[in-house]
Amino acid sequence: MKKACVVTVLRRRLLGVSLLACVPGVLSAAQTGDDMAMIPAGAFTMGSDRVANQDEKAGVGTNKPWYLDEHPAHKVDLPAFLIDRHEITSAAYMRFVTATGYTPPLPWMQNGYLLSSRRAEMAQLDVERLRRLAVKTFKVDADTRVMNKAQLLAAIETRLAEIDVEPVTNVSWRDAEAYCAWAGKRLPTEAEWEKAARGREGFEFPWGNQWTAGRSNAGGEMWNDGVAPVGAYPSDKSPYGVFDMAGNVSEWVQDWYQPYPGGDYHSEDFGEKYKVLRGAAWGREGHYAMHQFQRAAYRFNLQPEATLDDVGFRCAKDAPAKVAQPGK
Numbered sequence: 170m171k172k173a174c175v176v177t178v179l180r181r182r183l184l185g186v187s188l189l190a191c192v193p194g195v196l197s198a199a200q201t202g203d204d205m206a207m208i209p210a211g212a213f214t215m216g217s218d219r220v221a222n223q224d225e226k227a228g229v230g231t232n233k234p235w236y237l238d239e240h241p242a243h244k245v246d247l248p249a250f251l252i253d254r255h256e257i258t259s260a261a262y263m264r265f266v267t268a269t270g271y272t273p274p275l276p277w278m279q280n281g282y283l284l285s286s287r288r289a290e291m292a293q294l295d296v297e298r299l300r301r302l303a304v305k306t307f308k309v310d311a312d313t314r315v316m317n318k319a320q321l322l323a324a325i326e327t328r329l330a331e332i333d334v335e336p337v338t339n340v341s342w343r344d345a346e347a348y349c350a351w352a353g354k355r356l357p358t359e360a361e362w363e364k365a366a367r368g369r370e371g372f373e374f375p376w377g378n379q380w381t382a383g384r385s386n387a388g389g390e391m392w393n394d395g396v397a398p399v400g401a402y403p404s405d406k407s408p409y410g411v412f413d414m415a416g417n418v419s420e421w422v423q424d425w426y427q428p429y430p431g432g433d434y435h436s437e438d439f440g441e442k443y444k445v446l447r448g449a450a451w452g453r454e455g456h457y458a459m460h461q462f463q464r465a466a467y468r469f470n471l472q473p474e475a476t477l478d479d480v481g482f483r484c485a486k487d488a489p490a491k492v493a494q495p496g497k
Contacts, residue, residue, distance in 0.1 A: 205251040206365065206409045207488060212246040213364045214371040216429050217466045237434035238426075239466045245360045249488035252357055252365045254411050255399040256336035256418055256481050257348065265348050274339040276478070281306040285329045292322060299325075334398040336418045336481040342444045342473035345421045345482035357485035359424040359468075362447045366415075366465035368408025373464050375407040375414045380460040385416025387449040387463055395451045395479065407465075415463040418481035419446040426470035443470035452479030 221235040259282060266273045267286055277283040281302070284291060291299065296318045302325070303309040303316075309324045316324065340348075342356075349355050357365070366375050374380060385405035386397040400412045407414055414420075426443040428434065446469040449462040461467065471480070 204254045205486075206254050206411050208247075208250050208252060208361070208365050208409055210247065210249040210488075211369075212244045213367065213369065214242050215245045215360055215363050215466070216240060216242045217373075217464075218242045219466075233436070233438075234434065235461065238428065238432070238436065238468050240432050240434060241429065243429060243431065245364070247360055247364060250357075250361055250485055251488055252361060252409075252411060252485040253354075253483035256413055256420065256483050257345075258333065258399055259335055259337045260333040262337040262340070262348060265351050269351060271344075271347065274337065274344075274476070276339050279306075280308070280332070281325070282329065282332045285333075288326075288329075291325065296321065331393065331398075335394055335396045336399055336413070338396060338418055338478050338481050339476045340421075340481060341476050342421045342471075344476075348482075349484040352484060354484035354486040356421060356423045356482065359422050359445050359447065361485055362414075362420065362422050363465055365409055365411045366407050366447070370408065372408065373466070375411070375465060376404060380463065382460075385413070385449065385463060386451045387416035387460075388451060390451060392451070396481075397451070414448050414465065416449050417451060418448070418479050419450040419469055419477075420448050421445075421480070421482040422447055426468070438470055442472070444473045445470055446480060450479035452477070 217236060217239045218241055219236040219239065259277075262274075263282070263285060265271060273283055284306075291302070294302065299318060299321045300313045300316070303313050303321050307325050307328045309321075309328065311324060313321060313324075346356055367373075368375075372378055374384075376384060381404075383404075385402050386392070390397065397417055399417070402413065402416065405415050405417075406412050422445050424445045425441045426436075426438055426445050428436075428439055447465075447467070449467070462469075471477075
C-alpha cells in the first residue's frame with residue numbers, strides 16, 4: 170500500500186496535479202516548509218522516570234543505558250511557538266542551496282538530484298546520453314534500451330519527483346541551522362520538540378501511550394530510499410498535528426547533550442560536545458528498530474558535524490506576540 174501511494178503521487182505529478190495528493194494533509198506547503206503548527210504556551214512534562222527491565226539492562230539495541238538520560242520527569246513551561254508540521258524536504262532544501270550557493274548534501278551528486286534545476290539542459294541531450302544518465306545516475310528501474318527520449322525524460326522526472334518530497338538527509342547540525350536561519354526560522358529546542366510530539370497529555374508516543382507496529386517509518390519499511398515522503402504515515406501524527414516525530418528521520422534540535430536538572434545519570438558525552446537528535450528513523454534496523462527509540466522522550470546525540478542518511482530536521486520559530494499567551 171505504501172509504494173502504491175507513491176506511484177499514484179508521481180503519476181499525478183507528471184499529469185500536472187498537486188504532488189502527494191494521495192496523502193491527506195500533504196500539499197505544496199509541506200514541500201516548501203511553510204506549513205507550521207502552533208503550539209500553545211504552557212507547561213508540559215518532559216523526560217521520564219522509566220526504569221529499564223532486565224532485557225533493557227543488558228543493553229539490547231543501544232550503547233547507553235536505557236532511560237537514564239531522560240531522568241527525571243519534570244515540568245517545563247514554554248511560551249507559544251510554531252514548528253514545522255513536516256520534516257524539511259529535499260525540494261525545500263534545494264531552494265536554499267540554489268538561492269545561497271550552499272554546499273548540497275553529498276548524495277545529491279550521486280543520485281542525480283543536483284540536476285533537478287537543469288531539466289531544460291537534460292531535455293536537449295540526445296537519446297543515448299540521456300539513456301546513460303537514466304541508468305548510471307538516476308538508476309531508473311526499467312529497460313531503458315526500449316525507451317524513447319520522451320519516456321526517458323518522464324522516468325527521470327518521476328525519480329526527481331520522488332526525491333522532492335522525501336526529507337532531506339545527510340545534513341549536519343550546522344547545515345540544518347543555516348537552512349532554518351535562511352528561512353527566517355531556527356531549530357527547535359529539545360523541550361519544544363518534545364512538547365510538540367507529546368501533546369498536552371504527555372503521551373509516550375506521538376499517537377498515544379500504546380506502541381503499535383507499523384505506525385511510523387522506523388525500520389524495515391519498503392521505500393526506495395529508506396525514507397518515506399513526508400506525512401506518508403498519517404498514523405505518525407502528534408496531538409498538535411505534527412507528522413513523522415516517531416519515525417522517518419531523526420531530527421536535529423538546538424541543544425547540546427546535557428543532563429536534565431536533578432538527573433541521576435552522568436555521562437562523558439554530556440557537555441558542549443554533542444548535539445541532540447530526537448525521533449526514531451528508518452535506518453534503525455534490527456535492534457535499532459525497537460519501539461523504545463520511537464518514544465517521544467528518547468534522546469540521541471551526535472557531533473554537530475556528523476551526517477547520516479537517516480538524519481534530517483525541521484524548523485521552529487517564536488509565535489507572534491499577539492498569540493504568545495498562556496494556554497492549556
